[in-house]
Amino acid sequence: MKPVIVDARRLLCPMPVIRVQNRVKELPPGTRVEAICTDPGALNDIPAWCRINGHKLIETRTEDNEYIIVVEVGEDS
Amino acid sequence: MTRQRKAVALISGGLDSLLAAKVIQQQGIHVEGINFFTGFCVEGHTHAIRQKDRARPKRNNALWVAEQLGIKLHIIDIVEEYKDIVFNPKHGYGANLNPCLDCKIFMVKKAQEWMAENDFDFIITGEVVGQRPMSQRKDTMPVVARDSGAADRLVRPLSGQNLPATLPEREGWISRDRLYGFNGRSRKPQMALAEEFGLKDYAQPAGGCCFLTDAQYSVKLADLWRARGEKQYEMDDIMLLKVGRHLRPRPHFKVIISREEGEGNFLQGYRKQFVSLLTTSHAGPLALLDGAVNDDDIALAARLVARYSQGKQEDLVELTVTGLDGRQQQLSVKPLGADEIPQEWYI
Numbered sequence: 001m002k003p004v005i006v007d008a009r010r011l012l013c014p015m016p017v018i019r020v021q022n023r024v025k026e027l028p029p030g031t032r033v034e035a036i037c038t039d040p041g042a043l044n045d046i047p048a049w050c051r052i053n054g055h056k057l058i059e060t061r062t063e064d065n066e067y068i069i070v071v072e073v074g075e076d077s
Numbered sequence: 078m079t080r081q082r083k084a085v086a087l088i089s090g091g092l093d094s095l096l097a098a099k100v101i102q103q104q105g106i107h108v109e110g111i112n113f114f115t116g117f118c119v120e121g122h123t124h125a126i127r128q129k130d131r132a133r134p135k136r137n138n139a140l141w142v143a144e145q146l147g148i149k150l151h152i153i154d155i156v157e158e159y160k161d162i163v164f165n166p167k168h169g170y171g172a173n174l175n176p177c178l179d180c181k182i183f184m185v186k187k188a189q190e191w192m193a194e195n196d197f198d199f200i201i202t203g204e205v206v207g208q209r210p211m212s213q214r215k216d217t218m219p220v221v222a223r224d225s226g227a228a229d230r231l232v233r234p235l236s237g238q239n240l241p242a243t244l245p246e247r248e249g250w251i252s253r254d255r256l257y258g259f260n261g262r263s264r265k266p267q268m269a270l271a272e273e274f275g276l277k278d279y280a281q282p283a284g285g286c287c288f289l290t291d292a293q294y295s296v297k298l299a300d301l302w303r304a305r306g307e308k309q310y311e312m313d314d315i316m317l318l319k320v321g322r323h324l325r326p327r328p329h330f331k332v333i334i335s336r337e338e339g340e341g342n343f344l345q346g347y348r349k350q351f352v353s354l355l356t357t358s359h360a361g362p363l364a365l366l367d368g369a370v371n372d373d374d375i376a377l378a379a380r381l382v383a384r385y386s387q388g389k390q391e392d393l394v395e396l397t398v399t400g401l402d403g404r405q406q407q408l409s410v411k412p413l414g415a416d417e418i419p420q421e422w423y424i
Contacts, residue, residue: 012316013137014112014114014118014137014139014140014152015114015154017137017140017152018114018152018153018154021151021152022154041137044136044137045137045140048136048137048140048141048144049140049150049152052140052143052144052148052149052150053149053150054149
């Protein structure tokens with residue numbers, strides 16, 4: 001299944017985290033969310049947010065000047 | 078069976094809120110954190126812009142604190158609602174444009190709403206009596222409890238023994254004896270408690286967490302309101318106030334000049350919203366013109382921007398001007414001399 005895209009380009013932290021958090025709230029466990037960010041701070045903040053709130057970090061990667069963070073919604077969300 | 082009591086802690090990312098949450102956690106209470114994003118939070122933003130800051134660790138301290146405590150953290154965007162606090166603080170501003178008392182009341186009120194929606198029992202803050210001149214005084218801390226509506230469900234664990242007993246204490250959910258009686262501006266008691274908890278790495282205390290407490294930032298915001306004839310801002314406005322040199326050569330426009338590559342890259346993102354200038358004959362900054370400008374204004378701004386380029390000593394510097402419609406024109410100007418830039422242009 002295709003991941004749900006969260007476009008957080010041009011947003012500075014913590015806005016990318018807030019965008020991911022608010023989208024994840026609406027999704028069932030197991031759904032994957034792909035956040036596209038331009039603030040490198042998201043590479044730390046979104047994984048930290050996942051660890052705290054029980055979501056699974058699937059991968060982080062950099063493409064050109066964009067940072068892609070893929071998250072799987074946890075059971076206890 | 079006794080119900081598990083739950084508290085929501087306001088987590089700023091600083092030491093006080095970390096300790097306050099920990100003190101309550103140690104009394105067997107289930108704690109979750111809440112962090113409010115106003116748009117003026119120092120946390121996170123500028124290190125994403127300036128090149129020199131990109132090498133620093135980019136830790137969001139509120140998330141980090143939550144991780145240390147092993148609690149969930151809910152980050153709430155209050156940018157729109159917060160504007161009314163900035164424009165019309167009932168209790169006035171502090172030394173700059175910081176509406177600290179109204180801000181604290183508002184945040185506790187929002188926490189109280191969250192508490193009710195999520196079936197939590199009380200609220201924790203890291204406030205300490207006498208620590209801050211406006212929002213953390215013996216006479217204003219009860220105002221926060223009263224005006225926020227949280228009343229006796231607001232617990233300040235670090236100063237609890239200096240304050241009237243709260244509902245969680247009276248009901249026996251928490252023990253007053255295990256709260257603290259800190260007061261005043263000294264940070265030593267907090268540092269000692271951090272040591273006791275085995276906390277070595279925490280955000281350095283005493284740094285403000287809000288740009289509105291910064292004198293230079295407040296001057297720029299006041300200038301923006303004056304130029305627009307009303308107290309108003311959008312998210313882009315408050316971001317741009319954090320970036321570059323700001324000079325106002327004429328009342329109806331200002332020039333935002335990048336100071337280094339990172340700021341130049343950041344300002345690039347705004348080129349469709351502003352007339353922009355970039356030096357081409359010499360290395361130099363990117364600049365945005367904020368306001369309705371005519372050809373004379375652009376020529377003046379070009380001379381000013383040329384002053385900040387590598388060609389500042391040359392007779393002529395060439396620049397590309399990009400209009401709001403994307404059309405470009407070339408200008409060749411004599412850079413302003415240092416003595417031609419009046420001090421009052423600098424915001």
